[in-house]
Amino acid sequence: METIETIIIGGGQAGLSTSYHLKQLGREHVVFEAAEKPAHAWRNDRWDSFTFVTPNWTIQLPGAEYDGDDPDGYLPKEEIVAYFERYIEKYDLPVRFKTSVLEVAPMDGGSYQVKTEAGIIQARNVVIATGSFQKPKIPAFASNIPTDIQQLHSGFYRNPAQLPDGAVLVVGAGQSGLQIAEELYQSGRKVYLSVGFAPRAPRRYRGRDVFAWLVDVGFFEQTPDKLPSPKARFGANPQLSGKNGGHSLNLHQFARDGVTLLGHIAGADGGRVTFKSDLKETLARTDKAEKDICAMIDKYIAAKGIDAPLETLPELQDGYSAEEVTELELKSAKVKTIIWAMGYTFDCSFVKLPVTDEDGFPITQRGVTQYPGLYFVGMNWLSKRKSALLLGVKEDVESVVAEITK
Secondary structure, eight states, rough: EEEEEEEEOOHHHHHHHHHHHHHHOOEEEEOOOOSSSSSSOOOSOOOOOOOOOOGGGOOTTTTTOOOOOTSSSOOOOOOOHHHHHHHHHHHHHOOSSSSOOEEEEHHHHHHHHEEEEEEEEEEEEEEEEOOOEEEEEEOGGGGGGGGTSSSEEEGGGOOOOGGGSSSEEEOOOSSHHHHHHHHHHHTOEEEEOOOOOBBBBOSEEEEEHHHHHHHHGGGOOGGGGSSGGGGGGOOOOEEOOOOGGEOOOOOHHHHHHTOEEOOOOOEEEEEEEEEEEEEEHHHHHHHHHHHHHHHHHHHHHHTTOOOOOOOOOOOOOOGGOOOOOEEEEETTTEEEEEEOOOOEOOOTBBBOSSSBBBOOOOOHHHHHSTTEEEESSSSSTTSOOOOOSTTTTTHHHHHHHHHHOO
């Protein structure tokens, strides 16, 4: 049996950051990545016109902090992929591609047995960096929809030309759903948008990108114990876009532009899709979230005595005057495509130890589990709101590496 001191499962930003630190310290390790090439999520699960939603200056992986000439811009997809390719090459990180991990199980003596499609490896330490976005989320009732309606998850959407002619139903109003819906209706498609609750934030506010303000006010330093419930850590990120230099996304503007807004999707039976009558309630929550975010920034500016121009955001109301639609006959609405933009789920069941809570989320202290040598990095809200972000993944990684090398 091959023996390696540390196995890192997942070659995304968290796994590669862990590898960087171990490589700098001269510690034996390997990264197992299921995909064939680097930056799988960015390369294969994003549409053609995708850009970072956070500004370029938030790229802070160890040894490769952003130093380009456009810190306030938003890298396009191809440059994001190139960044990760260069990172692996520059530091000669030991990544084994096309290596899927099937099981992690404890062994006598404190080691772990890591089973892959290529064989079994023994490791003293295992760092699980598979992230929070592993499996596309599509409701079971999608199987009731007629087969002549094309269905795809947002991770498989590329561009409007990819889709058959006709209207499109987009289900989900987080960052992906809204950006895809916007691209579709701006390309001339009729779009129906089933919304879920995701907070809205202005792209820029009082002279700065909102992300810069949120970093300063400590928004991303929030810890899980401040959440109203453990399930709140699965909530959507603020509605924003980095496309065309970055801009705000507003459901009321979508309604003004001709998008038909719908409440939460409820079910499907043949060619009929039903929705909850909660559109206006959802819009109200989204509007309030933006006001709360701006009020938090205003309070910080006043407390610090910062010279920032006053700003009053436009209060659009178009969504409230829209007709409440609770049923959609796909054929009569000429809908030929449904895009499921409901996010992803994750699964830690391949770890054969009781390491998760009732929601399936790993129980750790800054990424360190109760089992010596077993760690998690790169998941939303692992220790802070920023735990999975390029801006903040390094903190949990450093905690885990310190534990491995102590």
